[in-house]
Structures are given as C-alpha cells and as structure tokens.
Amino acid sequence: MPVSFPLPPGSTIGIIGGGQLGRMLAMAAARLGFDVAVMDPEPDAPAARVAAKAIVTAYDDPEGLAALASAADVITFEFENVPARSLQALAAAGARVAPGDRALAIAQDRLAEKTFLNEAGAPTVGFAAVDSADDLRAALQSLGAPLLLKTRRGGYDGKGQTWVHSARDADSAWTELGAQPCIAETPADFRREVAVVAARGRSGEIALYPLTESHHEAGILRRARAPAAAPPRVLAEAERIVATILSALDYVGVIGVEMFERDDGKLLVNEFAPRVHNTGHWTLDGCEVDQFEQHIRAIAGWPLGPTDALAQVEMTNLLGDEAEGWLRLAQEPETRIWLYGKGEPRPGRKMGHVNRLTKINR
Structure with missing residues (x-):
C-alpha cells in the first residue's frame, strides 16, 4: 500500500545508523507516537536500545535493507557513513527515503560538495x-x-x-x-566558526534555528553557544545561504551548515551535513521544538515546529571519561545532561553532552 503523508502516529520510522544521533531521533519519534526500526551492524547500538525493532546488519546488506523497507513507512539516516547506493536501493524498491541519496552523495565527496555549493551560489574558500x-x-x-x-x-x-x-x-x-x-x-581567513541548523518540509517550507557559534579543539567540536550575537546582515546572509542549499537539494529533513565568518562579516561555507548536527544539540533544551523532533516532523510530512530560542545555551561535548562526572554535573541546577549509552570511553569519543542554560529569554 503506497505511503501517504502526513504519517499518522503508529507509523514506523526507519533509521540507518544506531549511534547517538539515531538514539535521540528514536526518542523524539517515540514521543510523537511513532515506532522506530534501527538498522546497524552493532547488536548493542545506543539507538537500538530505545527502538521498537533492531535490524543487526551492515548498512549495505541487501536482506537488511529489504527488511527495513518492509518495516518502515519512511526511512532516514543518522550520519554520512551510510553508502549512498543503499539509499538508492531502498528508493528503487519503493521505500520513501528522506533526505534523498543525492544530498548524501554530495556530502560524502568534498570536491563534489564544494562544486555544488559554488554552483548553488554559496561561497566557499x-x-x-x-x-x-x-x-x-x-x-x-x-x-x-x-x-x-x-x-x-x-x-x-x-x-x-x-x-x-x-x-x-x-x-x-x-x-x-x-x-x-x-x-x-585555500586557508579560511576567519574570526569565528558559526553554524546554522535548519529544516525543510515536504511542502518546501523552511524553518531555521538561531545562529550558533562553534569552538573546535583538535578538529573536534568542543562547545557551541547559541543564539550567537551577530549583525543583522550576517544573520540574513546565513539564512539566505542555508535556504539556497535546502532548495537546491530539494531537501527534506534537518541539515547542518558550518560556515566561517570573516572579519568583514562575509560568510564562507565550510561544509554541510545532511542530518541532525552536533552544533544543534543545544536545541534540546533551548528551543520550543528541538532539531530531532523537527527532523521527524519533516520526514513524516508533519508541519514544522517553531524554532524560537527559549534560553541562551552553551553546549559542551563530553569526551572520553568526562562523562563519568555525571554526578557532579547533575548537581548543577542550570545543566542538562545527555548521555549516549556508549560503552568504552575512548579518548576523544563523544560519550554525551551537557547544555548549560545561562539566560532565559522572557
């Protein structure tokens, strides 16, 4: 029976990938009344432990993909390591997939990504x-x-x-x-790194979250602060760039777009991620509708929710054994803890994050 949108509660969302992003997507979907089927090669994947169904297999396994297509009304993915050909195979079998394989294939190839961005009118180095x-x-x-x-x-x-x-x-x-x-x-001559998380629905509507300021250490996102202060022209340019990318991809779902802000206020796009994004984790406690619920809304054909910030938030990733300080963090009244249910806390591995609410907007 063909799938029609919007999907009613009780439908099944398929997620390829069982890491922390899949886990938070599954939790958001469950809250909206959906069941979730997670496909991941790890039998004890974090997302699988909060899902109604787990398909334990490789991301390109034909039998696993067929099982997921049979179980789910719409299928999405949590990170870029999913082969684009897997999405193509699902679509060829009649499954509804969002975002589509084109966005994933472009994001997986840095040359194709930079070429696409320039052709779409988004400036890069x-x-x-x-x-x-x-x-x-x-x-x-x-x-x-x-x-x-x-x-x-x-x-x-x-x-x-x-x-x-x-x-x-x-x-x-x-x-x-x-x-x-x-x-x-070429080097990016910039004063700071910023990002915009946004969503595009099935009817083409776009919802943008406030600008985020990002801070990296050793190539890993360490902190993100939002909403980030910026002149109106910078905010307008960021929103224009992201809306242009979404429309050029005919995108459905949440996307993360990372940019460099130069001293003159001009923005250069570094890359985009066709999924929910680490810089958007602050929305879990700082926005009316967080990025994970927004992604489920978008792919299910529901109306997009409001993206207004309810708080000033600093998100800090918990790397390696830092998550073992959960008891101390739980004693901080303005700190919200998100732990991912992972096993070994290897150095640099993202084990969770905290959102510190520093200012409530009234």
Whole structure:
C-alpha cells in the first residue's frame, strides 16, 4: 500500500545508523507516537536500545535493507557513513527515503560538495581537485601556499587532512594521505566558526534555528553557544545561504551548515551535513521544538515546529571519561545532561553532552 503523508502516529520510522544521533531521533519519534526500526551492524547500538525493532546488519546488506523497507513507512539516516547506493536501493524498491541519496552523495565527496555549493551560489574558500602530487604542485601554483589537503572521502573530526606549505612538501603530503583522490583548499581567513541548523518540509517550507557559534579543539567540536550575537546582515546572509542549499537539494529533513565568518562579516561555507548536527544539540533544551523532533516532523510530512530560542545555551561535548562526572554535573541546577549509552570511553569519543542554560529569554 503506497505511503501517504502526513504519517499518522503508529507509523514506523526507519533509521540507518544506531549511534547517538539515531538514539535521540528514536526518542523524539517515540514521543510523537511513532515506532522506530534501527538498522546497524552493532547488536548493542545506543539507538537500538530505545527502538521498537533492531535490524543487526551492515548498512549495505541487501536482506537488511529489504527488511527495513518492509518495516518502515519512511526511512532516514543518522550520519554520512551510510553508502549512498543503499539509499538508492531502498528508493528503487519503493521505500520513501528522506533526505534523498543525492544530498548524501554530495556530502560524502568534498570536491563534489564544494562544486555544488559554488554552483548553488554559496561561497566557499578556493579549491582544486588533486589526483596526484603533480596536481598538488599545480594547485600551489594557481591558488598559492599554504593549502589544506584533504581526502575527498572519509575523515572526520580533523582526520584525513594535512597542511602543505610549499611544493617541496607535495610528495610527502600526497603519500601521507594515502595517494588517493583529494581536494586542496585555500586557508579560511576567519574570526569565528558559526553554524546554522535548519529544516525543510515536504511542502518546501523552511524553518531555521538561531545562529550558533562553534569552538573546535583538535578538529573536534568542543562547545557551541547559541543564539550567537551577530549583525543583522550576517544573520540574513546565513539564512539566505542555508535556504539556497535546502532548495537546491530539494531537501527534506534537518541539515547542518558550518560556515566561517570573516572579519568583514562575509560568510564562507565550510561544509554541510545532511542530518541532525552536533552544533544543534543545544536545541534540546533551548528551543520550543528541538532539531530531532523537527527532523521527524519533516520526514513524516508533519508541519514544522517553531524554532524560537527559549534560553541562551552553551553546549559542551563530553569526551572520553568526562562523562563519568555525571554526578557532579547533575548537581548543577542550570545543566542538562545527555548521555549516549556508549560503552568504552575512548579518548576523544563523544560519550554525551551537557547544555548549560545561562539566560532565559522572557
């Protein structure tokens, strides 16, 4: 029977990926009356433990995908490591998937992403494709030095990249990143990193959350503060950029767009994530409708909810054994704790986050 939108409560949301983002999506879906089916290769994945159904298999397993398509009325994903071909296979089988495979495929390839952004009218740093050490030397000649060399695919939280300061470094940099397809980018001259989390519904309506100021350490998001203060023209430009990206992708769901704000107030897009986003975790305690509920609303064809901020929030990721301080954190009256149910607290692993509410808007 064909799926029609909006989905009524009692329908099933399929989520590919069982990590913390899938867990918070599943919790939001359950609150709206949906059942959730999670597909993940880990038998004890955090999201699977709060879902009605768990399909334990690889993300590209045909039988697992068929089982998910049979169980779910609409299917989404929690992170970019899902193969785009899996979404294509689901769509070919008649499953309703949101966001679509095009957004995922573009986000998985940094060269395709930068090319798409420029074609859509979203400004970025200068860049060039690098498929050899000679290409890297040519990029240094045309774009100048230094350049940040990144693998086109894979890599996150600062991994899969290296700075190249001169043509003498080309061979070693190319080898360091595995002699695989790369992209070379010019430095981003910026005063701060900002992000916008937004949603687009099935009828094309767009809801944008307030601007977030991001702070990274060792390539990992450490803190995010929102709403971030900014001149009206910067806020307007950020909203224009995000709305342009959403429309160009014919997107359905929540997206995170990371940007650099230059000293002159101009914005450059760093990347977008076709999913709920770490910089949007503050919305769980600081907004009328948080990003996870918003994503479920969007993919289920429900009206998008209000995105007004109810509090000034600082979100801090809990990395490694920092989550073991939960008792101390629980004693802070303005702190809200979110723990992800993960096992081993490896250094740098995101085990949870806290939202500290510092100012209530009246």
